[in-house]
Amino acid sequence: MSQTLDHKETPSENTLRRVLGLRPVRTVVFDGDDFLDPCPTCGHRAPVDAPAGLPPGDPVSDVPLDRVAIQHAQRTVVLLVEVLDQRRPATQLTDLVAPRVLRYLRAMSVARSGLRGGARLLSFHPSQPHEGAVEVAASVRIRGRRRALAASFTLVGLDRWVCSTMRIL
Known part of the structure; x- marks a missing residue:
């Protein structure tokens, strides 16, 4: 059998x-x-057809990280968390963030309650997918719980970085 x-x-x-x-x-x-x-x-x-070969030309190289852009993004994220925790007025960020980010921060504000419940930045992980853009993945403690924060920055003009989007997940 x-x-x-x-x-x-x-x-x-x-x-x-x-x-x-x-x-x-x-x-x-x-x-x-x-x-x-x-x-x-x-x-x-x-498979019916053989997979397509590589496209002609040289492989695309990664974009080297712009230190100035990363430092600006980190400072701005720290300021965003301070606004979220109500340790800083939102009007101080009008030149650094888009208006929709300010509206989002005002809607998400967390009451200050010292060490246990306020908003604190725990980690910061930047990436630069292409020139003129920086994306940030960070973790924030809000009301004693760890939450993810995602933000994107775009280059406006020659040297001005603006936070165009921010979300707390």
Whole structure:
């Protein structure tokens, strides 16, 4: 009923169906239009076309981090957390953030309550996906719970970085 291979007994695919007198099952893969024979190695739908090759040209290199932009983003995130904790008035950030960020901060403000419940910046992780943009992933403690903070900065003019979006998740 089963095949012996290297002293290990392995059942064949349709052993039970054959013993019961039933037709063997043919495995197929449905691709939405037609039933196809499966790939002999993995059992999934066999690839119809070969994968496309690499595009011509040199590989794209990563953008080197702009230290000035990262430092400005870190200072701004610290100021945002201070506004969130009501240790700083939101009007001090009008040149550093977009108006929608100020509205978001006013809606999310946390009451100051000392060490246990106020907002505190715990970690800061910047990235620069392309020139003229900085994205920040940070963690903040708000009311005793660790929350994620995401912010993006865009370059306005030649040297002015503005926080265009901020969310606390």
